[in-house]
Amino acid sequence: MSTVRLTVGQAIVKFMAAQYIERDGAKNRFIAGVWGIFGHGNVAGLGQALEELGDACRMPYYRPQNEQAQVHLASAYAKHKNRMATFACMSSIGPGATNMVTGAAQATVNRLPVLLFPSDYFANRLPDPVLQQVEHPVEHDVSASDAFRPVSRYFDRISRPEQLLSSLPEAFRVLTDPAETGAVTISLPEDVQSEVDEWPERFFEQRVWHVRRPVPEAGPLARVAELVRTAKRPLIVAGGGAIYSSAETALDAFATTFGIPVSESQAGKGVLPWNHPMNVGPVGANGGLAANRLAKEADLVLHVGSRMGDFVTASKTIFQNEDATFVGINLNAFDAHKLRAVPLVADAREALVALTAALKASGAAGTDAPYRKRVAALKAEWDARVDHHRTPKGETAELAQPEVIGILNDAVGGHATVVCAAGSLPGDLLKLWRPEDSKAYHLEYGYSCMGYEIPAGIGIKLAQPEREVVVAIGDGTYLMLNSEIVTAVAEGVKITIVVFDNHGYQCIKDLAASCGTTTQFGNELRFRESATGRLTGAYIPVDFAKHGEAMGAIGVTAHTEDEIRAAVAAARTADRTTVIHVLVSPDKRAPGYEGWWDVPPAQVSAQNNVNAARERYATAVARQRKELL
Numbered sequence: 247m248s249t250v251r252l253t254v255g256q257a258i259v260k261f262m263a264a265q266y267i268e269r270d271g272a273k274n275r276f277i278a279g280v281w282g283i284f285g286h287g288n289v290a291g292l293g294q295a296l297e298e299l300g301d302a303c304r305m306p307y308y309r310p311q312n313e314q315a316q317v318h319l320a321s322a323y324a325k326h327k328n329r330m331a332t333f334a335c336m337s338s339i340g341p342g343a344t345n346m347v348t349g350a351a352q353a354t355v356n357r358l359p360v361l362l363f364p365s366d367y368f369a370n371r372l373p374d375p376v377l378q379q380v381e382h383p384v385e386h387d388v389s390a391s392d393a394f395r396p397v398s399r400y401f402d403r404i405s406r407p408e409q410l411l412s413s414l415p416e417a418f419r420v421l422t423d424p425a426e427t428g429a430v431t432i433s434l435p436e437d438v439q440s441e442v443d444e445w446p447e448r449f450f451e452q453r454v455w456h457v458r459r460p461v462p463e464a465g466p467l468a469r470v471a472e473l474v475r476t477a478k479r480p481l482i483v484a485g486g487g488a489i490y491s492s493a494e495t496a497l498d499a500f501a502t503t504f505g506i507p508v509s510e511s512q513a514g515k516g517v518l519p520w521n522h523p524m525n526v527g528p529v530g531a532n533g534g535l536a537a538n539r540l541a542k543e544a545d546l547v548l549h550v551g552s553r554m555g556d557f558v559t560a561s562k563t564i565f566q567n568e569d570a571t572f573v574g575i576n577l578n579a580f581d582a583h584k585l586r587a588v589p590l591v592a593d594a595r596e597a598l599v600a601l602t603a604a605l606k607a608s609g610a611a612g613t614d615a616p617y618r619k620r621v622a623a624l625k626a627e628w629d630a631r632v633d634h635h636r637t638p639k640g641e642t643a644e645l646a647q648p649e650v651i652g653i654l655n656d657a658v659g660g661h662a663t664v665v666c667a668a669g670s671l672p673g674d675l676l677k678l679w680r681p682e683d684s685k686a687y688h689l690e691y692g693y694s695c696m697g698y699e700i701p702a703g704i705g706i707k708l709a710q711p712e713r714e715v716v717v718a719i720g721d722g723t724y725l726m727l728n729s730e731i732v733t734a735v736a737e738g739v740k741i742t743i744v745v746f747d748n749h750g751y752q753c754i755k756d757l758a759a760s761c762g763t764t765t766q767f768g769n770e771l772r773f774r775e776s777a778t779g780r781l782t783g784a785y786i787p788v789d790f791a792k793h794g795e796a797m798g799a800i801g802v803t804a805h806t807e808d809e810i811r812a813a814v815a816a817a818r819t820a821d822r823t824t825v826i827h828v829l830v831s832p833d834k835r836a837p838g839y840e841g842w843w844d845v846p847p848a849q850v851s852a853q854n855n856v857n858a859a860r861e862r863y864a865t866a867v868a869r870q871r872k873e874l875l
């Protein structure tokens with residue numbers, strides 16, 4: 247057996263470069279490069295390896311400004327690539343490592359592959375406690391990196407070099423498995439990274455990881471086909487898995503042929519273009535009028551590639567027909583069973599193609615004319631509402647957020663990718679943005695992690711440089727993590743960042759109000775006032791355009807419709823990233839459409855508003871379908 251003498255760090259770089267992924271005959275390298283911030287934990291180990299072998303292995307290195315951000319960036323890249331490629335992310339010991347934990351959780355929740363290499367304390371323990379070591383007083387083998395365990399789909403610590411031989415292949419199996427994928431963490435003690443071993447040369451031979459497309463079993467397929475055939479008011483809920491599986495055409499054919507309306511989750515939005523006759527828009531807590539009405543009456547709900555989170559089910563209140571049957575089409579059995587569904591454990595595209603064929607073979611005609619008419623009428627009504635919300639009405643001093651969304655969407659069109667994650671924007675974008683293809687709407691609403699948006703914008707632009715990328719971001723989340731603007735500038739990655747400035751955390755203020763707290767307590771960006779001792783002073787003026795400029799981007803202030811249009815047009819021809827600061831009314835967001843979200847108000851309080859909220863809550867929560875677990 248011929249061997250090669252390399253350090254652990256060098257072996258990792260060489261191994262990653264040889265890992266390929268293949269689906270439907272298309273093959274590409276899986277790891278596009280390495281993001282990382284150096285410290286004593288990795289500079290002489292993985293860092294040295296990248297410096298020496300990076301060019302030969304075509305493994306470029308990128309430097310973010312924050313370790314959390316690089317994981318968001320990698321997962322957004324993977325999402326835009328339908329999980330067919332990602333980045334590796336590395337950090338030093340301690341704080342660098344724990345900074346990545348939030349990113350790991352976000353990737354795992356959203357079923358997105360990211361490969362993480364946090365550094366760890368000395369395996370030989372001789373210098374203990376090394377700088378940044380937590381020193382657990384009871385469990386000597388526990389380190390800060392153990393915080394990755396609950397948020398990773400695979401975790402390992404390499405305390406002897408030869409452990410890589412089993413760990414790395416397993417890491418790539420999990421990363422490329424469509425059901426198991428998520429954050430994969432391999433913790434690398436500082437000393438072990440620099441240690442040498444004799445590695446079998448075959449370890450570094452090209453390996454192609456096939457992404458399976460499991461087809462549905464005959465029995466369950468026949469059962470589901472029969473359920474569809476006999477349903478009177480069926481509804482599809484499309485999730486992100488429908489897009490990752492490239493099921494757009496298959497879903498279109500299935501829905502169109504059998505007259506079944508398609509509603510969308512945040513991750514599934516765009517699987518059909520907004521103006522597709524069968525697309526009835528978003529469902530659930532932030533859902534629209536058409537889909538939520540149809541959901542209430544549906545006698546058959548087919549969820550396709552969805553986690554069925556509480557926003558989609560309106561905390562289990564949106565499906566009110568007690569006789570409704572649920573079908574879960576998912577290659578992840580865990581998700582396929584959600585809502586006590588009849589599970590069809592299969593690839594979304596394969597399942598829809600097979601279902602269409604089975605139904606055609608049985609001579610099924612699909613839904614009747616009155617139902618199709620009702621679907622078309624509800625869709626027309628919903629589209630008109632959306633038009634209304636998007637149109638500037640001049641009712642408030644500043645434009646309303648829905649109006650800015652309309653102006654922005656019209657300015658960039660239906661094929662630019664809009665990016666968002668947290669705040670009130672996700673709900674408004676879900677209702678109002680009009681994507682014309684399945685990569686034109688990129689929402690991280692599984693972990694809804696403030697700070698995701700800007701790094702994600704960079705990740706998407708790297709995944710598809712020719713696409714226009716628009717980051718729609720609240721002032722609160724911008725202030726939480728904006729430092730990757732510097733990275734965008736450094737890398738020559740051009741994105742447009744639109745800051746919706748409403749002076750704080752307005753969605754949480756709304757939420758507090760719905761639970762009886764009618765002050766702005768803690769949720770607006772205000773000075774502390776000596777009179778109240780609280781944050782009740784004037785708004786803190788933050789100049790986001792100047793901030794963007796200070797980071798090396800172009801900064802523009804645009805508070806009117808014409809200014810926004812001009813700013814977007816200028817950003818399009820600019821040579822670098824632009825930050826557009828838009829003041830929006832603090833009080834105007836798209837209204838709810840019969841959705842609900844379970845947020846329990848205090849059960850006892852001396853405040854009347856809270857007691858009233860609790861009474862309203864008791865009525866609403868009674869509609870929860872507790873049996874759908």
Ligand SMILES: Cc1ncc(C[n+]2csc(CCOP(=O)(O)OP(=O)(O)O)c2C)c(N)n1
Pocket residue numbers: 668669670671693694695696697719720721722723724748750751752753754
């Ligand atoms: C990391 C993180 N911390 C806290 C939250 C809870 N949270 C959700 S939205 C929000 C406020 C967001 O404010 P902003 O971005 O200005 O959006 P707005 O609500 O004003 O539209 C907060 C604190 C979160 N989603 N993520």
Ligand SMILES: [Mg+2]
Pocket residue numbers: 669720721722746747748749750751752
């Ligand atoms: Mg805000």
